[in-house]
Amino acid sequence: MNNITHPKGLTDNQVEQSRLQHGMNILTPPEKTPLWRQFLDKFSDPLIIILCVAGILSIGISIYEYTMLDEGPGVFFEPVGIFIAIILATGLAFFFEVKANREFALLNQVNDDEPVQVIRNGSATTVPRKEVVVGDIVILNTGEEIPADGILLEAVSMNVDESTLTGEPVAHKTTDPAQFDKDATFPSDHVMRGTKVMEGHGMMEVCAVGDHTENGRVFVASQIDNSVKTPLNEQLDGLGKLITRVSYTIASLVVIGRTIMYFTSLTADFEWIHFIAYLLQTFMIAVTLVVVAVPEGLPMAVTLSLAYSMRRMLRTNNLVRKMHACETMGATTVICTDKTGTLTQNRMQVADITFFGLGEKRFATDALSLIREGIAVNSTALLDMSEPQTPKVLGNPTEGALLLWLNKAGIDFTQIKESMRVIAEIPFSTERKFMATLVENPSGERMLHVKGAPEIVYDMCTDYPLTATPDNVKHILSEYQNHAMRTLAFACAKVADGANPIDGTRLDTSGLTFLGVVAIADPVRTDVPDAVSDVIRAGIQIKIVTGDTPATAKEIGRQIGLWQSSDNESNIITGPEFEQLSDEELRRRVKSLKIIARARPLDKKRLVEALQANNEVVAVTGDGTNDAPALKSAHVGLSMGDGTSVAKEASDITIVDNSFSSIGRAVMWGRSLYRNIQRFVMFQMTVNIVACLIVLSGAFMGLQSPLTVTQMLWVNLIMDTFAAMALASLPPSASVMDEAPRRRTAFIINRAMWQSIISTGLLFFIFLFGLMWYMEHIDIDSLTDILHAGFIPDNKGLDPYELSLFFTTFVFLQFWNMFNARAFATGRSALHMKGCGGFIAIAGAIFAGQILIIEIGGQFFNVVPLKLTDWVIIITTTSSVLWIGELIRLFHSKKHN
Known part of the structure; x- marks a missing residue:
């Protein structure tokens, strides 16, 4: 035009x-979800749904017990406790996400x-x-x-x-x-x-x-939301289905067992009225069992873990907007990253200089000053010196790098430039590939300065220092270019009075002397190679998506440790080549790709979709508007702190310091968070298995239930909540980075957890059932009498003192097992408490809480105070759970060393 x-x-x-x-x-902002809808969305979690159903059933049972069985108002404590747990879990998730969104909005004001x-x-x-x-x-x-x-x-x-x-x-x-x-x-x-x-x-x-x-x-x-399910959601779905199947199976067995017991113990004529009443009571017990089986502390543990990680991750420069992103980072199998600002410093700098002739006599006095003068006067860039310690480049970043080099040497380029009178100049153009400026210094001496592409400037010159041979210069340039550096050459000529070598855009190069070459690069962040190494060691693939040339992208890949000598052209592709691949071809090739160079705006989104089609969990970094579609499509979108508002709006986490190291820390946090959730699941499932088996065995044997509703409220709600808080607040462990990413199809309870849950649960059940059965047939006033008390053949039932002993023993078995759960998969002793102040405080609260309940709970908890000797015996005996766990961990650590 x-x-x-x-x-x-x-x-x-x-x-x-x-x-x-x-x-x-203006850009039409995405439609915001109303707050009421955001809150209701929290109830879509499968475990929350199960918990709501359990709460409703619990209310029905409590109404029946209160109206038909003349139980006191205490029967309503359990359903109230369940709904408190629901409100806390959903309320916390809602509160922290809304709070994060408001903080996030401050970064996105346009x-x-x-x-x-x-x-x-x-x-x-x-x-x-x-x-x-x-x-x-x-x-x-x-x-x-x-x-x-x-x-x-x-x-x-x-x-x-x-x-x-x-x-x-x-x-x-x-x-x-x-x-x-x-x-x-x-x-x-x-x-x-x-x-x-x-x-x-x-x-x-x-x-x-x-x-x-x-x-x-x-x-x-x-703004296209693929609604990709997170790995944690999928695994909690699986856990919810398992809990439902197991609880209904056990409940059915309870109904069958009590029905068989009714008919086998029938001594008079069968009466339908009595049988219906008995059957109704049986169904109430079965439904109660379903309520007990649901781990109401799990949603709380998940929410607390996510919220705790959300706050702590901000301290590591990860501002989390979507709570699920904390955990999903731990399941990541591929990270698609841009180059500029994430892997590199986004700050062009002089990486190396080769000036010729500095040792020659004709250059001994003024060669360096000529170079400085040429940089100062032959530049269109400026430096913003409002913050002298961190000057900022205004204009061409390559020319700005030269000015920063002068500034670092303590030279004020503006003084040099202002002392010169510009007579004529030829601006840089891609056609000429050089720029030239004719100046006159204060003494009246004229000097022509030329700067540009080395091959152009070198051929212009008619005078060369002794070491500036064609082969030597070619070798130096080749070394720089192999390291993805931009190169500029300098030349100058003394101009006689009255002569003007610049005529419009034509340049008279006679007498031009070649001075040297400068290599300029955007350096890799110093922490990136180690961070990349950690991520690769963790089994996560890294793919660079950049608009740079293939040569530059490969060199950056080499510097950060991604591109290896064994890699070849199958591991790199350009944007136009990428676009030509069909979806099927891309799916086959995407795993081997390490670099996409000359990428176009939507290439990264297509890459993400291809990886997801291969069942990968994908995290994407980006700071530009062009990155927004990929950020939105990925399982986790990671925007940069100084990125565009569009990129931040599309992301789940903002990396405040722009560093890839922060991404590695986010992976560590995510994996540690998932491990904390597994610890709580293991602990909670052990508690519930013991409770379920005791109720089930009692149904078949006609034994008295040893735990009252209010006692179960402590066990199933208060202790669950405390344990959730204790295990959710455990600090991250760097050792998780030595493991491969978990399969997204893997069940949340792994083999080691199953072994612990089943073995510990069965041992606890055998011990507690034996204790319950034994106390049903003896009469004692203290545990010191338990070994020589007289045996009573018939079931006499448990008196309040014996119920208090059983209840306390049950709680302390779980209390010590909480320490074993804390040590799960750490390879360390359960008593290694560095950074676990929250866990210690909560464990102390559980310990003190149990003593207070027994000593002052009275009729409310259906307990009586215990003797000091009983406390010592119970605490000492049940602590063997911890010491046995320590011996097992010691054996395993020696076995693996």
Whole structure:
């Protein structure tokens, strides 16, 4: 398109018509879910549903007991306790997610009122960005964000940072078709909303606004919710189904057993009324058993674990927006990461310098000063020195790296530049690949400085230092380029008075002396190689998706330890090649891919979907608008702290410090969290198995139930809640990073847990059933009498003192087993309590709580105070659970060493 020198712009009437036809220049925000709906969504959890059903059944049982059996109001404590557990579990999840969303919203505020320069009614003016319309003529200057998609009318030395859409930090823009880059993602005369003018200036005509821009289309795509189920949800679904099947099976057996016992013990004529009453009571016991079997502490444990991890992960620079993302990170099998800012520092720096002739006499006094002078005067970049300790580059990041190098050496480039008088200059262009500036210093001496592509600048020169041979220079450049560095060469010439080597865009290169080469790179973050090593060791694949060239991407992959010498072309692909693959071909090849170079905006989303089709759990990092669809589609989306608002809105976690190391820590937290949930499941299932077996065996043997409703309230609610808090608050363990990712189809209870649950549960049941049966046939006033008490052949029942002994023994068996659960899969002693202050405090509360209940609970808990000797015997005897566990752990640790 031809340049337009004096555009008139739109009239006010045309602006209104355009706005009516094409809309406002704003991105339509995603529809927010109402708070009431967010709260109700918490009840969709399968365990919460089971718990609600159990609570309703429990209310029915309590009403029957209160009205038909003349029980006291204490029968309502258990259903009240169950619904308290439901409210706490759902309420905590709702509270923490709403709180995180509000904190997250502070990171996503978009200022649509930012002023934009436009030409309207024949003159320049400023309007808020949201009021820009299709057809507007927008003036673009260095450092400004482009407000809408447009076609350039003018472009003077314009380079645009398109990294938020394509990953390309410097895209040259021009209106000259001869200079168009055929390989560019977007045409060289097009600029896109959300990108930034890094240098130069220009003018554009707006062709799309708001949702119709490239930025807007990506944003709309990012709002597509695949509703991918998390691994934890799937595994809790499985656990819920197991609990349902087992509890109903045991309940059915109780009904069958009591029915058989009724008929076998029948001594008089059969009466339907008595049988129906007995059968109704049997069904009440069976339903009660279902209530007992449901681990009401599990939803609490899951929620507390997630909430605790959510808060603690923020301290490790992970702001969690969606609570499930904490755990899902632990199940991740693939991380798709961008390069700039995550693996690298996003800060171009001088990596190496090779200046020739510094040892030669003709350069001994002024060669270095000539180099410094050339950098200072032959640059379009600037440094923002508002914070002297951390100067920021304004303009071309490559030229800015040279200025940072000078600044680091204590040289103020502005003083050098201001001391010179610029006589003539040739700006850089992709066609010329060099820039030149003719200056005059304060003493009146003229100097020509040239900077550009080494092969161009070297051929321009007529004078070379002794070591600047073609082979030597070629070798140096090859080394730099093999390490994915950008290179710039410098040359200068002393110009006689009156001579002018610059004529328009033509340069007289006679007398030009080659000075040397600078290598510039975006360094890999120092912590990234170790972090990548940890993630790979944890069995997680890493795939780099970047807009850089294949050579640069491979070199970065090599530096971080991802790209190995054994890798080949099958492990890397470019965006255009990626697009040509069919879905089936991509699914077959995706596992071996390590790098996608020259990636396009939606390539990462397609990569995520292909990985998910292969049953992988995928986490994605991204900071640009182009990353939003992939962030939304992934199981976990990880946006960067300085990323675009669109990317953050689409993500589940924001990495505040942009570092890949924080991602590794998130994986560690996720795996540790899942392990904590497993510990609680193991502990809780052991308690419930013991309780169920005691009720079941009593049904077949006609023995008295040793636990009252209020006692079960302590065991099934208070102790469950305390145990959930204790096990949920355990700190993360770095050892989980030595394990492979768990299969998402794996059941939450693994083989080791089953062995512990069944063996411990059976041992506890045998011990407790034997104790119950024995106390049914003896009469004692203290445990010191238990071995020589007289045997009573008939079942006499348990008196309040014996019930108190049994209840306390039951609780302390579980209390010591909680320590074994804490040590599960740690490879350490249960008494290793570093960082477990919360666990110790809660264990102390359970210990003290049981003593208080027995000593002052009275009729409310159907207990009487115990003697001191009884307390000593119970605590000492039941502690053998812990010591046996310690011996088993010691045996296993020696076996594996």
